[in-house]
Amino acid sequence: MDEFDYVRRKLIERILHLTEKQPVVRPLPGLTVGRRESPTEPSTYILPPSICIAVQGAKRVLIGEEYYVYDVENFLLNSFDVPVVAQVIEASKEKPYIGMTWEIDMEILMEIVVEQKLNTRPITSSRGTSLGKVTHQLLDAFRRMLELLDEPEHISALLPVIKKEIIYRLLVSEQGPRLIQIALSGKNDVITALNYLKEHFNESVNMKRLAEMVGMSVSTFYQNFKILTGMTPLQYQKKLRLCEARKLLMAGSDVTTAAYQVGYESLSQFSREYKRFFGVSPSQDAKKLKEEPYTRILY
Template sequence: MSGETGSLRALLIGKICGLTEKQSPVTPLPGLTLSRIESPTEPTSYILPPSICLSLQGAKRVLIGNEAYTYNAESLLITSLDLPVTAQVVEASEERPYVGITWEIDMRSLTELIVESGIGLTAPGQVYRGMALGRVTRQILDAFRRLVELVDEAEHAQVLAPIIRKEILYRLLTSPQGPRLIQIALSTNRSRQIAKAVTYLKKNFQKTLKMRELASFVGMSTSSFYQHFKTATGMSPLQYQKKLRLCEARRLLLAGCDVTTAAFKVGYESSSQFTRDYRKFFGLPPSRDAQKLQNETYAAGELNSEEDH
């Protein structure tokens, strides 16, 4: 780690720790999440959109299918598809908390930048995994430092934030991980067809999945579609659909829905099968998991209320 890179990281850690003193995670700008966590966490499952994830201090592990990706101060995580993941902070303490940044990538802006710059317009139609680790550079850290500093400059953020975001996208596109973003942004390769299937599944996860019909919908043979979908997402289309259903069911349970109703709303025909799948994915039965999350939300709200006073 160079001295300049270390100084940039220290500046970001100090800034984020100040911003997250009362609440974590914090989302001060659209698409940007800042977090500080003082102890390792239990695995949590959710849908991670196309994003760049940095750990400025500590480490985090993300599972996609059966593959694990761990990133720390020297590495970053890039996702180029909406992916059901299971994540946990694996390195954190009160003395050295986990300090992280997650920035959601706007795919329309990415496509516009590719066209404008010409980067990757002749890229081959190879399908990459929709998640990868990359190296944290001084340029990436400096761009995020300027983006985070805009949290305290609301009057300038509307003009400057898009410029800094464009710089970050450019740095990503010209990095070794660029092809993973290019494959999704461009409409000239098979990866775009997989992205189309992902979008369809997100909108229609309650419906019974018919592989042949979905493959035909995106213009691929059934065998080719299955193979390329699994390459990109790390799981089969059926596994992907199941995880979408379970994440939506969790949201419904937190909103007050009962277990049976939530199961049928997301497409399950058997509440007992739903309970088994839910427990396997989230680690607790539906009702206990919902109660735990509600208690944590209530406790966090009480803490923030006390600190405000």
């Protein structure tokens, strides 16, 4: 057994133990681990800037109109908050899907970029999501991160060290430029507009105003936004609204209140678009979320 397979086996054992009582858990801040014993139906949620790893099995993620499949050999790196449609495509009872999603620690990321004097020219003409190669060094860092659960008294001292190692290894990989894109999100014109849409998702989109905000023509802004996200500003906002509405339903809100709170003026339009996006009506989804509490952790 080589180093890669040894570390992967250790991670599988650890995550199987952590998920004995429920399929998805958050054992440490920013880290979600889970198992699925069969392929899943597509599920929709907001994926933050993060790295997603399949320790066993495979998962497919739709962002805009583009599919990404990550598995034992390839991780998914995402550099901005984006609505995704995700589906476990390789899993069985004998060999369940085992996965991890770790949200990038922004403070540590910026610290390393400054310390190492890395090239800080932001990317403006490439996707904010990509696939990268999983290495045994990267997996081993996550193994050591999870083993800190056996020594809780050392977590506060050692967790930042392991986080720093993971981010550094990613920065010196082919995915480094996308991590720098995350660090410099305030200096990337398109991400500035994207952040504005996140904060004002319940307001009408004014394309001209957004373009002026970032100093671009409407056509240039539209093109650059679609290159980064794989969707138009209006599509991005609509998906944000629907994901936010689902959060409100999770928290116990009724369908009408959720619809109007996220910016819809027509309840029938909201229900129609919600069902198209999530595959189920808002009222049916709310009922399901109450019956299956673990789905409150989207994964």
